[in-house]
Structures are given as structure tokens and as C-alpha cells.
Amino acid sequence: MSITVLFLLAIGLGLAGWLAARARAWTFRHESQTSRLAALPNYHAWYVALWIAIPMIVFATAWSMIAPQLITQSVLASPAADVLPEFGFKRETMLSEARAVATGAAPGVFNTDAQGLVEPYRNALSRYGTIGIIVTLLIGFLGGAWSFLKLKPDFAARTQVERIVMAILLLASLVAILTTLGILASLVFETIRFFGMVSPIDFLFGTHWGPDPMANADNPDASRYGAIPLFWGTIYIGAIIAMIVAIPLGLMSAIYLTQYANPRLRAWVKPALEILAGVPTVVYGYFAALTVAPAIRDMALATGLSNPSSESALAAGLVMGVMIIPFVSSMADDSIAAVPQAMRDGSLAMGATTSETIRRVLVPAALPGIVAGIMLAISRAIGETMIVVMAASTAANLSANPLDSMTTVTVQIVAMLTGEGSFDHPATLSAFALGFVLFLVTLGLNFVALRVVKRFREAYE
Amino acid sequence: MVTIVHPNLEDTDAKMSARGVSVYYGDKKAIDNVSIDIPTKYVTAFIGPSGCGKSTFLRALNRMNDTIPSARVEGDIMLDGEDIYRSKMDVVQLRARVGMVFQKPNPFPKSIYENIAYGPKIHGLADGKDELDAVVEKSLQRAGLWNEVKDRLTDSGTALSGGQQQRLCIARAIAVDPEVILMDEPCSALDPIATAKIEELIDELNGRYAIVIVTHSMQQAARVSQRTAFFHLGNMVEYGRTSDIFTNPQEERTKDYITGRYG
Ligand SMILES: Nc1ncnc2c1ncn2[C@@H]1O[C@H](COP(=O)(O)OP(=O)(O)OP(=O)(O)O)[C@@H](O)[C@H]1O
Ligand SMILES: [Mg+2]
Numbered sequence: 192m193s194i195t196v197l198f199l200l201a202i203g204l205g206l207a208g209w210l211a212a213r214a215r216a217w218t219f220r221h222e223s224q225t226s227r228l229a230a231l232p233n234y235h236a237w238y239v240a241l242w243i244a245i246p247m248i249v250f251a252t253a254w255s256m257i258a259p260q261l262i263t264q265s266v267l268a269s270p271a272a273d274v275l276p277e278f279g280f281k282r283e284t285m286l287s288e289a290r291a292v293a294t295g296a297a298p299g300v301f302n303t304d305a306q307g308l309v310e311p312y313r314n315a316l317s318r319y320g321t322i323g324i325i326v327t328l329l330i331g332f333l334g335g336a337w338s339f340l341k342l343k344p345d346f347a348a349r350t351q352v353e354r355i356v357m358a359i360l361l362l363a364s365l366v367a368i369l370t371t372l373g374i375l376a377s378l379v380f381e382t383i384r385f386f387g388m389v390s391p392i393d394f395l396f397g398t399h400w401g402p403d404p405m406a407n408a409d410n411p412d413a414s415r416y417g418a419i420p421l422f423w424g425t426i427y428i429g430a431i432i433a434m435i436v437a438i439p440l441g442l443m444s445a446i447y448l449t450q451y452a453n454p455r456l457r458a459w460v461k462p463a464l465e466i467l468a469g470v471p472t473v474v475y476g477y478f479a480a481l482t483v484a485p486a487i488r489d490m491a492l493a494t495g496l497s498n499p500s501s502e503s504a505l506a507a508g509l510v511m512g513v514m515i516i517p518f519v520s521s522m523a524d525d526s527i528a529a530v531p532q533a534m535r536d537g538s539l540a541m542g543a544t545t546s547e548t549i550r551r552v553l554v555p556a557a558l559p560g561i562v563a564g565i566m567l568a569i570s571r572a573i574g575e576t577m578i579v580v581m582a583a584s585t586a587a588n589l590s591a592n593p594l595d596s597m598t599t600v601t602v603q604i605v606a607m608l609t610g611e612g613s614f615d616h617p618a619t620l621s622a623f624a625l626g627f628v629l630f631l632v633t634l635g636l637n638f639v640a641l642r643v644v645k646r647f648r649e650a651y652e
Numbered sequence: 653m654v655t656i657v658h659p660n661l662e663d664t665d666a667k668m669s670a671r672g673v674s675v676y677y678g679d680k681k682a683i684d685n686v687s688i689d690i691p692t693k694y695v696t697a698f699i700g701p702s703g704c705g706k707s708t709f710l711r712a713l714n715r716m717n718d719t720i721p722s723a724r725v726e727g728d729i730m731l732d733g734e735d736i737y738r739s740k741m742d743v744v745q746l747r748a749r750v751g752m753v754f755q756k757p758n759p760f761p762k763s764i765y766e767n768i769a770y771g772p773k774i775h776g777l778a779d780g781k782d783e784l785d786a787v788v789e790k791s792l793q794r795a796g797l798w799n800e801v802k803d804r805l806t807d808s809g810t811a812l813s814g815g816q817q818q819r820l821c822i823a824r825a826i827a828v829d830p831e832v833i834l835m836d837e838p839c840s841a842l843d844p845i846a847t848a849k850i851e852e853l854i855d856e857l858n859g860r861y862a863i864v865i866v867t868h869s870m871q872q873a874a875r876v877s878q879r880t881a882f883f884h885l886g887n888m889v890e891y892g893r894t895s896d897i898f899t900n901p902q903e904e905r906t907k908d909y910i911t912g913r914y915g
Contacts, residue, residue, distance in 0.1 A: 453721070533758035537821070540716060540754075541771045541828065542747035551770070556761045 197251035197327050204331040205244030212239035212342060219344040230349035238348040241355050242338035247331045254323045262315040269311040274304050378630060381623035388617040389416045394624060400587035400603070402621055404612030411617040418625065420587040424597035425629075428508040428579060429572035432593060436512025437568060441519025442561065446549055448520075449527045461524075468517035476581030479510035484582055491594050502584035505593040511578050518568040519561075526560025527553055563640040570636035574629060576601040600625045666730075667692040667832055667862040668713060668750075673727035675708050675717065682708045684886040685727070690832065695854060695863040697873035697894065700883035701909065706866045709883070710834050713864070714750040715743050731832070748775050751825035755837040757817035759809030759824070764801050767809040767820055768792060771828035787827055795823035796853050815846025822853060826861070833857065835865040839872065851876050870910055874898055882906045 216232035263286065266272060276282050281302075289308035291297035293316055300306050342348070386394070388411050397417015406412065444464065448457050484506035491499035530553050538548040554561070584596035585606050607622035666689035675683035683705045690696055690713075698706040708717070715736060717723040729736050736746050748771070759767050768788040771777070778784040788805070792798040797819045801812070809820055818838055825833055835854075839847040854863060854876045867873050873880055874894060881891040882903075890897060890906045901907045 531758070533754060533756055534760060536716065536719065536754065537758040537760065537824075538770070539719060540714065540747055540752040541774065541824065542744045543770075543774050544744060547774050551774070552760050 194251055194255040197254070197323060198248060200324065200327060201244045201247035201251060201331065204247065204328070204335065205240040208243040208335045208339070209236040209240035212236045212339060215339070215342055216348075219342075222344075230347060230352075234348040234352050235342050235346070237352045238355075239335060239338045239342070241352065242334040243331045245355070245359075246334045247327050250330050251323070251327050254327070258319050258323060262312070262319050265315045265318075266308060266311045271307040271311050274307055375630070378623055378627050381620055382627040384615070385617060385620035385624045388620070389413045394418055394621075395628075398589055400598075402607065402612075402618035404607075404610045404616055404618040406618075408613070408616045416617070416621060418600075418621075418628070420589040421598060421600045421603050421625065422628075423589055424504065424583070424587065425573050425599040425601070427591075427593075427597060428504050428583060428599055429511060429575065430569045432505060432508025433512035433515055433572045434565070434569065436509055437515040437519050437572075438565060440512075441516045441564075441568075442523050444516070445520040445523035445527060446554075449524055450545060450549055450553070464517045464520055467514075468521075470514070472514065472575060472577040473581070475510050475514050476577045479506050479578050479582030483510055487594070496594065499594050500584065500596040502582060502596045503594045504583065504597040507579050507582040507599075508593070510582065511572050511575060514575070514578065515568045515572050518571055519564050522564025522567065523557065523561045526557040526564070529560065530556045559643045559646060563643040566636045566640035566643075570633040570640075573599075574601065574633050576605065580605055600629050604629075665692050666690060667732065669730045670709075670713075671728045671730075673709070673712060673725065673729060675705070675712055676722075676724045676726070677708075677720070678722045682886055683712070686888045688881055688888060688891055690862055690864060691879060692862050693859055694878040695858050695865060695876050696879040696881065697877035698864065698866045698881050698883060699868070699870070699873050699909070700889075702868075704883040705886045706883050707836050709888075710752075710836055710864060710866055713832070713834055714747050714752055716747075716752065718743060744775075748828050749830055750832040750834060751828065751830035753818070753821050753825055753833065753835040753838050755840055757814060757821050757841065759812070759817050759820050761808060761810050763806045764792075764809050764812070764820065765805040767824050768827045771824060775828055777828060791823040791827040794826055794856065795819045796849060796856070797823055813846075815842050815849060818842060818846070818850060819853065822850070826857070830861065832862045832864070835863065837866050837868065840868065847872075870898070870912075882909060884909070 213232045213236035216235035220232065266286070266289075267275075275285060285302055285305040285308065288297065288300045288302055288305045289312050292300055292305075292309045293312035300309065388408075390413060393413040394416050395418065397414060398419045399414060399417045400420045401415045403412070403415060444460075448460060452460065480502075484501060484503060487503050487506050487509075488499050488501050491503075534552055534556060535548055538552045539545075543551070579599045579602050583598055583602055585598050585602060586596045587598050587603070588595050590597065604622045604625050607619055607625075610618060612618040668690040669688070671687050673683060673686045674681060686709060698710065700706055708723075711717045712725050713729060713736075715725075717725060725737060728738075731741070731746065731749060734741055760770065762770070765788055768791050769778075769784050772784060772787050778787050789798060789802075792801060797816060800816060801807075801820075809817065812820060818841070822833075822835075822838070839850050842850065851872065854865065857863060858876075865873075865876065877894045879892070880894040880897040882889045882897065882901075882905075884905055890901060890903045892902075897906065898910060901910060907913075
């Protein structure tokens, strides 16, 4: 008995309640002298429908999580469970095989010992399925009866419905917030474990990065956990090289689109730019690794550099810059377009040319929005993984030469998590510490950017 | 449509003159065949019901309609006898000579000082900081704003009150020393006191600049202007001395409008 059935029941019963409540509300309207109810009949209807459906859905969801455990327990309590080994892998597979056969997901058991468990499983499934349906229906009827009895001509159904709707919306937003907090908590937990093995000072200020996942985990060599080269590589690729590409190109395209392009062209170019934002980053990664990086190496060779790296910071940064252009340009576009037309007219009426107006009035007025866009773009760039994983190297160099190979925080997170180290080895745990730092930095950038945007909005309202 | 011009206008020196001007927005005609002379020494008021094309015509006088892609101007408009649409005068020069003040005050989100210095800077009218300071002070003084803002020149122009902002915009316009100032309902967003200040200012400036003001207030037109043009449905119905228009209109429609029978 699946949760889908319970949901359908909830919806069906809710609909019935809706119709009944509406009919009831209409009779109020006909009976009452004033012909003015405290709320429209539809609100009465929704009030009852929500009181039926929501408790049912909540119970059905909870039940679908609890029921499997109850079923397993009752199977284990049955005499057929004696054939099961005490614990271990075999016990688990036998149980899941029997369950698969009982639900019809598998044609037969592979392990013949499990055959005896199929029947108890089938019984338990149907028993708890029936219980689920009955309780769900009961809850629905109770909710419906309780709310239906409250319906009166002067019942403020409207405010009640509004309140319920608000509560639902609040719950929805809480889900996102709680998920974020959960992620953060797990990150913090592992980070603390890591800092128990390697001191934060060594991690944050050390200049040599080369964790050895095979080394003794109990006594890690802290001097191999200096993350400065990673931070530098991240900033150099994501915030310097990429931005040298993205800021001018993004700004200029935004200015062109808002101030010069005719509407027909704009209607084409703007979506095209937005498509650029939708290209999966792995595709950019191919491009960086297969096209741009070799081209840069060939150019370096042609200019006489000996032995240039085939995985240069420049290649990853350039491609990342192109990827980021739409972020910069769409924020800049929005904020330039948000500068009131009156400002532009005022400047033009003074005899300023279009480009003077852009440079001296529009861009300064839109600057907070533009800066915020750039900050969001940087936070996006330094958190970007695919391009650097494919195009940057894993060699942690502390260098200012863009042709050198460098690595970034995200690349090392991937490398450490997929490395050979066991899960509680400091090399593996360092990935969480790196992730935590990255999280804090991007969070800070986003926070500042949003504040700036907000201030900017207020300025024109 | 016959345009009735009072025959007894003694002044013939026209700063700007329009001949057979029509303005279109796409296929829609917003101004139909208007001819008018804007005198050098007087304030000219444009009056008429909403949507009759006053702003459209005003914007044709400094080519602000160029910023609207669908707008198209036919006919001749001269500034000191030079065709502003077809001679070698470009819009930048034209707008330096024909300034504009808008209905809603629109100071730039810069300091008060920078707002005034904007025009002189882009037209290269001041050499060095001292000269620029002098221009800023003179413009603010002429606009009657100097005493109110002289201690806070670095504050943002947008932090001023509505009336102050509008005077700032007028100061900004006169900082480039234009020959004509076009004002499109400059007082419509202001209270009576701020309005009185602006009207005083217009009186002050009268004679130094040719001024054109669009207004919905008959009293204002009567108070500040010496010439009045009445527009209706894209036509200029009547043009003459303000005193004549208000006391002795020749056209039935003018009479109806100024006596408030429709609007
Ligand atoms: N940008 C535009 N695009 C298309 N039509 C316009 C545009 N601006 C004005 N119009 C039209 O041109 C006509 C004249 O408008 P205009 O703004 O000149 O009137 P107005 O006399 O200034 O009115 P008001 O006193 O309300 O300001 C109106 O019918 C208006 O709808
Ligand atoms: Mg107007």
C-alpha cells in the first residue's frame, strides 16, 4: 500500500469536504436575512478542505516513514525469522529480497532461505497498509467533522484560511533554511574533527599543500596541510583572471544592450547571453581542457617559453571568465535599466553625449548594483568546480605566473574526497575544512552583495 | 487649421522660430503644422488641455524627441536663424544653448556641487577648480539656492526638498549659460511656497534668457509670462500677448479653456 494511494484519498476526501462545505455555506446565505456572510462560500469550502487534506497528508507522510520499520519488526517477530543469521550482510539481503518479492518488485528469491519470509512480509504489508488507510481516513473524517461543525453564517472562514495558507508557506520556507543549517552543521562537525588533527593556524597560514592520504593518520604532518597555495590559486583563477575577462566584457555588453541596441537586437542578444549562463559547466570544462589550454601552451611555446605547463591557470581562468559574463552583464543590465529615465534625460538635455551620460551618470548611479553583480559573480567563480577540475591541475603552486599550473580549493576538495585515504584520515577530512572556508567566503560575498543591492533599491524608492 | 496670431506684436526679434512643425509618434500625429516665434526677451507660456502636445512641441525645440525612437519631426525650427535639425549644429551644441527643466525634479545622484558642475565640465566652460567654483556659486545664486546650500555643497542633490531640487535643476541648466530655457510644468510637483520661489526665479531670469514654460495653471501663465500660446489637439490655436489671450481671446476654444469650461 503506497503513499500515493493515501495522498489520493486525502485529495478526494478534501474535495468532498470542499463541495459539502460550500453547499452548506450557500444554505446559510439563502437562510440568513442579511444575505451577507462573514466570508464567501468558497472560503468555508477551503477551510473544511484544508482541515481534511492537511492532517491526512501529514499523517500519510509520517506513516510512510514509520510503517517500513513496523513491518520489518513484525516480520522479525514471526517464527519464520528464525532462519535469519544473527546479524551482518546476509541478514540484510535476505530481508530485502523477501520484501522485494512480497511487494511484487522481484519475481522470486535468489536465496532460498528467504522464501519463508515472503509470506510474513506479505501479511505485514497488507496489515499495516490497511491500518494506514483506516487511520488516514479516520483523521480525515475527524478533521472534516470538526471543521464542518464550526461553519456558521458569521464564521470568519476567510481569516482562518489565510492563516492556514500562511502557515503552509512558512513551512515551505523553513524547509530550505533548515536544509542549509543541516548542511552547515555537518560541515562544521567534520571541520572540527579535522582541526583536532591539524591546527587551524597551520591550515590557514601554511604555504605548502601536499596531504598524503597513505601517511599515518594518527600523527599527520601539519606542514603538508598549508592551504595558502589553494586560496591563492582560487583567487588568482576565479577572482583575478576570470574577472579581468568578465567585468569589461559583461559591463560593455550591458551598456550596449541597455543604451545602444535597438529593441529587436536586444530581444535576440539578451536571451542568447542567458543561454550562456545555462550551459552546463562541464561543457566549459571540455572547452577549457581540450581547446583553450593546448592553444595557450602552443602560444607560450611559440613565444619561446620552454616547457610550459599544459594545465595553466590562464586557461581555466579565461574560460571561467566567459562563463561568468552573463552574471555580470545581467546584473549590470538590470541596475543600469533601473536608473530612472529622468536621469538620462536630464543629462542629455544638458548637452551630454550618450557615452558621457553613460560614464558620468548612469554607471555611477548603477554602481552599487554593478558591484553587487561582480561580487555574486566572484562568489560563483570561486565556488565553481567543473572547469577547474578539468582544466586546472592538482599541483599546488604559489605563483603569480598565469602560465603555471595551479590548483583551487574546489579541485582539492574533489581530489581529497575521491582520494585513497580512509574516511577519517586527515587528508580526507581536510576537504570539509576547505569546504567550510569556501562556504564562509561565498556566504560573506553574497551577504555583502545583497546588502548593497538593497541599499541601492532604497535609493530610488 | 488656421493659426491666429495677434497682429499687434511689436517685437520681431525671435530667438527661436518654428515653421510648419509637425511631430509624429510612429504614425500618430501629436503636433500638427505649428508655426511660432519665441521672443528673445520674454517668457512664453504654453497652455492647453492634457495630451494636446505641449511637451511634445517643447521637446522638439531642443531635440529631446530624438531620444524617443518612434518620434519624427517635420518642418523647420530655427535658433537664431539656423535650422536646428539640418544645419551643422549638432545636438550637443544645441542643448548647450537650449536648456531644459523637467516636470519632476531630476537631480543626478551626485553632490550638489557636482550637479551644477556637470554641464560646465562636459562643455569645457571652466578652466580649473577656481573658475568652476565660481560658476557653481554664480549659478546657485541666480537660482536663489546659494544661501540654503552653501554649507552643504558636498551633500547629495537628491537629499534636498522637492522645491530645492527643482531650483537645483534650474541652476544646473543655467550653469552652461544657455540662451533659451525650456521648462515643462516645473512647479507641478511643488507646494505653493516652492512654486512662488520658482516663479520669482523666472521673473529674475526673464530678460537674460528666452524662457518657455509649459503650465496647467492659468494664474501661473498670467503671472510669469508675457506671451501665451494655446494648444489644442496638436494644433496651436492662438498665440499672442498674455494679457490679450486672457482678457480678449479671439478663438472660442481659447475662451472656453481659460474660463475653465473644458480642460
Ligand atoms: N513617447 C510617446 N510615444 C507615443 N506617443 C506619445 C509619447 N509621448 C506623448 N505621446 C502622445 O502624444 C500626445 C501629446 O503628448 P504630450 O505629452 O505632448 O501632451 P501634453 O500636452 O504635454 O500633456 P500634459 O499636459 O498631460 O503633459 C498624446 O496623445 C500622447 O499620448
Ligand atoms: Mg506634458
